[in-house]
Amino acid sequence: MNQKYLVPLAGVFLLFLVAYTGVEGAGLQWLFGVVVPYAALLAFLAGFFYRVMGWASSAVPFRIPTTCGQAKSLPWIKQNWVDDPDTAGGVFVRMLTEIFLFRSLFRNTRAAFHRNEKNRLSYSWEIFLWVGAMAFHYSFLVVILRHLRFFTSPVPGCVKFLTKMDGILQIGLPELRISGVVLLLAVFFLLLRRIFDAKVSYISQAADYFPLFLILAIAGTGICMRYFTRVDIIGVKELTMGLVTFHPVIPKGVGGLFYAHVFMVSILFAYIPNSKLMHMGGIFLSPTRNMANNNRAVRHINPWNYPVKVHTYEEYEDDFREKMIEAGLPVDKKE
Amino acid sequence: MADQIKPDELLDKIDHTPERGDWMHTAVQIRPGMYCYSANPASLETMDMPNVRKWDPLDEDWKLPENWQEIIHNGIKERLERFRTFKVFMDICVRCGACADKCHYFLGTGDPKNMPVLRAELLRSVYRNDFTTVGKILSSIPGGKKLYGSRPLTLDVLKEWWYYFFQCTECRRCSVFCPYGIDTAEITIMGRELLNLLGLNIDWIATPVANCNNTGNHLGIQPHALMGMMEFFTEDIEEVTGVNCAPQFNKKGADILFITPSGDYFADPGTYTCQGYLILFKYLKEKYGLDVTWSTYASEGGNFGSFTSFEASKRLNAKMYLEAKRLGVKWILGGECGHMWRVVHQYMDTMNGPADFLEEPVNPITGTKFENAKSTKMVHIIEFTADLIKHGKLELDKSRNDNVKLTFHDSCNPSRSMGMLEEPRYIINNVCNNFYEMPPNTIREQTFCCGSGAGLNAGENIELRMAGALPRATAVKYVHEKFGVNRLGAICAIDRAALPTAMEYWVPEVGVTGLHELIGNALILPGEKKRTEDLRFEPLPGVEEEDDE
Ligand code: SF4
Numbered sequence: 001m002n003q004k005y006l007v008p009l010a011g012v013f014l015l016f017l018v019a020y021t022g023v024e025g026a027g028l029q030w031l032f033g034v035v036v037p038y039a040a041l042l043a044f045l046a047g048f049f050y051r052v053m054g055w056a057s058s059a060v061p062f063r064i065p066t067t068c069g070q071a072k073s074l075p076w077i078k079q080n081w082v083d084d085p086d087t088a089g090g091v092f093v094r095m096l097t098e099i100f101l102f103r104s105l106f107r108n109t110r111a112a113f114h115r116n117e118k119n120r121l122s123y124s125w126e127i128f129l130w131v132g133a134m135a136f137h138y139s140f141l142v143v144i145l146r147h148l149r150f151f152t153s154p155v156p157g158c159v160k161f162l163t164k165m166d167g168i169l170q171i172g173l174p175e176l177r178i179s180g181v182v183l184l185l186a187v188f189f190l191l192l193r194r195i196f197d198a199k200v201s202y203i204s205q206a207a208d209y210f211p212l213f214l215i216l217a218i219a220g221t222g223i224c225m226r227y228f229t230r231v232d233i234i235g236v237k238e239l240t241m242g243l244v245t246f247h248p249v250i251p252k253g254v255g256g257l258f259y260a261h262v263f264m265v266s267i268l269f270a271y272i273p274n275s276k277l278m279h280m281g282g283i284f285l286s287p288t289r290n291m292a293n294n295n296r297a298v299r300h301i302n303p304w305n306y307p308v309k310v311h312t313y314e315e316y317e318d319d320f321r322e323k324m325i326e327a328g329l330p331v332d333k334k335e
Numbered sequence: 336m337a338d339q340i341k342p343d344e345l346l347d348k349i350d351h352t353p354e355r356g357d358w359m360h361t362a363v364q365i366r367p368g369m370y371c372y373s374a375n376p377a378s379l380e381t382m383d384m385p386n387v388r389k390w391d392p393l394d395e396d397w398k399l400p401e402n403w404q405e406i407i408h409n410g411i412k413e414r415l416e417r418f419r420t421f422k423v424f425m426d427i428c429v430r431c432g433a434c435a436d437k438c439h440y441f442l443g444t445g446d447p448k449n450m451p452v453l454r455a456e457l458l459r460s461v462y463r464n465d466f467t468t469v470g471k472i473l474s475s476i477p478g479g480k481k482l483y484g485s486r487p488l489t490l491d492v493l494k495e496w497w498y499y500f501f502q503c504t505e506c507r508r509c510s511v512f513c514p515y516g517i518d519t520a521e522i523t524i525m526g527r528e529l530l531n532l533l534g535l536n537i538d539w540i541a542t543p544v545a546n547c548n549n550t551g552n553h554l555g556i557q558p559h560a561l562m563g564m565m566e567f568f569t570e571d572i573e574e575v576t577g578v579n580c581a582p583q584f585n586k587k588g589a590d591i592l593f594i595t596p597s598g599d600y601f602a603d604p605g606t607y608t609c610q611g612y613l614i615l616f617k618y619l620k621e622k623y624g625l626d627v628t629w630s631t632y633a634s635e636g637g638n639f640g641s642f643t644s645f646e647a648s649k650r651l652n653a654k655m656y657l658e659a660k661r662l663g664v665k666w667i668l669g670g671e672c673g674h675m676w677r678v679v680h681q682y683m684d685t686m687n688g689p690a691d692f693l694e695e696p697v698n699p700i701t702g703t704k705f706e707n708a709k710s711t712k713m714v715h716i717i718e719f720t721a722d723l724i725k726h727g728k729l730e731l732d733k734s735r736n737d738n739v740k741l742t743f744h745d746s747c748n749p750s751r752s753m754g755m756l757e758e759p760r761y762i763i764n765n766v767c768n769n770f771y772e773m774p775p776n777t778i779r780e781q782t783f784c785c786g787s788g789a790g791l792n793a794g795e796n797i798e799l800r801m802a803g804a805l806p807r808a809t810a811v812k813y814v815h816e817k818f819g820v821n822r823l824g825a826i827c828a829i830d831r832a833a834l835p836t837a838m839e840y841w842v843p844e845v846g847v848t849g850l851h852e853l854i855g856n857a858l859i860l861p862g863e864k865k866r867t868e869d870l871r872f873e874p875l876p877g878v879e880e881e882d883d884e
Pocket residue numbers: 427428429430431432433434435451452512513514515516517
């Protein structure tokens with residue numbers, strides 16, 4: 001049981017050590033700072049593309065939206081056009097709410113059963129998973145966007161603005177970035193939930209813990225470099241800009257911690273297309289959400305629809321003609 | 336069913352906290368009361384199904400073909416190409432657990448493999464092993480499978496599939512809550528298709544399918560017997576209303592072909608709903624000259640083929656259009672049913688259309704164009720009747736239903752596959768003075784299944800059914816205790832067949848009714864006598880007192 005999270009935890013630790021000692025001990029800066037990041041990016045792009053194309057190449061034989069509200073029906077009945085859209089525009093809005101607001105997760109309830117004289121089954125609104133998921137995804141997004149300042153020169157105004165907003169609390173020096181803290185807390189929450197919620201723990205695989213530990217380690221090394229070891233930012237930017245401009249350089253004075261950080265980010269990227277993290281692409285292609293409920297109004301075509309054997313009326317009448325005549329039913333052939 | 340498990344024993348078993356351990360290494364135990372008997376070979380033969388033989392799920396040997404693993408492997412491969420749903424849903428579940436406690440079977444049994452996510456993982460674990468690059472690589476190194484949560488397809492795994500894919504009613508409640516819309520019903524559909532490649536259907540599905548193919552309906556009612564049943568209804572209605580409401584059958588050139596699930600011909604309380612249809616059609620004929628015909632060839636609205644495979648579903652469904660064409664009607668009207676409407680609404684036009692020989696449906700009485708049905712050309716009777724009431728075309732005496740304190744059970748398919756939520760409520764409010772909703776988390780798109788859908792309404796799996804009905808029954812019990820509700824309304828034939836048993840088990844004071852039964856009671860037929868009884872031959876409100884005076 002414990003194996004399910006101990007193995008991935010040990011794995012992430014190992015990844016860290018490999019890069020750290022590789023750089024500090026064996027001087028493999030080129031490998032961990034240049035080769036691996038390029039390879040990982042390539043693996044990510046190719047893998048992502050391959051997976052999405054794989055989904056797209058599968059047919060959509062039927063139009064099967066899950067309707068989560070009143071459909072378009074008689075003119076005097078008010079339609080819920082977001083949760084049960086019948087037009088492309090409605091579907092678009094529904095998808096926006098799913099992708100950006102996690103609409104379906106927002107509905108989440110928690111069931112409880114009390115064995116007593118009432119034997120009540122109750123359902124209460126369970127918002128924490130939604131809050132945790134929103135916090136995690138949005139803080140991660142902000143962190144990624146903030147990192148653009150390492151890959152652009154000059155840094156675009158919007159990235160600067162975002163970074164400024166992120167540090168708006170102005171605590172400490174260098175000032176505290178909200179997104180980093182939220183990300184850490186959110187990952188911790190998701191991790192603890194996975195370990196201690198009996199149902200979630202039961203369904204979890206090592207493959208579910210691994211990305212959580214990995215992200216935790218990435219965030220941890222990042223925070224460490226910013227607040228404690230004070231990594232040489234100029235050197236880091238030299239390296240990252242070198243990567244972007246395809247003129248890789250290895251700066252002096254940047255230590256193993258940074259390479260470990262980069263290595264784990266690379267692993268995460270390469271891991272995405274081979275894992276459930278592909279949900280970021282899959283959500284766009286989910287037929288229960290991205291199709292309009294206009295089934296009876298517009299015919300959907302199944303590309304592999306094939307003819308089937310049908311028991312025809314003629315065969316049926318042949319089987320039952322006499323009985324039908326006796327019962328006074330009209331028949332097509334009299335004898 | 337004397338050895339049936341008692342409600343208290345069933346409740347004692349429920350524990351929603353799975354024990355620690357690895358689900359993959361907990362072998363399946365096929366337990367009587369939870370599974371349905373295997374398919375009758377003759378029924379499989381009728382539908383040209385493979386591997387026809389007698390077998391017993393409790394036997395060690397399931398008499399599978401030599402190369403059964405290869406058959407399943409190829410079956411999965413083919414379906415991954417044919418169904419984007421399948422492929423995407425195999426790949427993107429993050430095991431967040433949002434769906435875990437949404438399934439009525441999990442809530443009623445506490446069996447962790449009834450959590451929708453685990454039901455899907457039963458298949459997904461094999462998919463990961465056989466169809467993903469990482470899975471293939473990891474399965475060759477020791478311990479690798481464990482890391483990735485993959486496993487090879489063994490006989491035990493197959494048995495587990497069989498057990499749990501026939502413990503899912505394809506109700507789609509899980510899909511409402513999944514952040515990616517993963518629909519475990521769709522995975523169950525795939526799972527059952529795969530099982531059918533090895534001849535592993537259950538009899539409660541296979542035999543109705545064969546019947547429907549041969550005689551036109553699931554129950555195997557032959558044309559003359561059907562006429563006999565209708566005569567019986569006609570006599571009953573005449574006794575209550577004094578009006579002869581005999582239907583017409585197989586009539587060429589009628590305006591509308593009406594098709595309803597055969598459950599409504601067969602057993603109470605569905606029969607009262609059927610009588611409601613007869614009364615409504617008589618009324619429309621007398622008042623407005625609407626010519627409705629029924630058919631003996633297409634005498635089944637439901638489609639147990641859809642619980643077998645898309646091919647079986649298509650074969651049975653084809654009769655609707657064929658018969659409409661043969662009779663030369665303008666469009667088709669469909670009765671109150673759940674999975675029938677899943678098929679009609681989401682599959683029929685695609686499978687067996689285009690219905691270019693029919694007209695775009697218009698209600699000739701109100702002039703309403705049913706825009707939402709203009710391609711499929713089949714209208715739901717709840718839409719049709721709601722439209723008639725809205726335009727004041729029905730003369731109704733609501734008070735005749737005053738003995739009924741009603742609550743309404745949204746059926747899975749009309750709510751989560753059609754979005755038909757307001758129409759039935761509109762009708763209810765026009766035919767019934769006492770209507771009380773169940774708690775919001777148990778109705779509309781969040782409604783709970785009756786626990787017996789998707790072909791699981793058999794006798795031998797009664798424990799499963801009663802456990803699955805618990806969430807619905809608990810909500811009914813709540814309104815029964817709070818408002819004195821004594822009747823549960825539903826627009827689904829399986830509900831009308833399954834919920835009476837569930838109510839008797841959990842909330843015995845509550846009966847079950849279709850909405851057209853209430854219409855039948857309330858509708859004032861031209862030339863009717865003074866009614867003293869409702870369609871169940873129970874005295875109308877106020878009648879007893881009058882007699883006493
Ligand atoms: S809610 Fe969806 S993503 Fe979450 S566990 Fe269930 S099926 Fe998987």
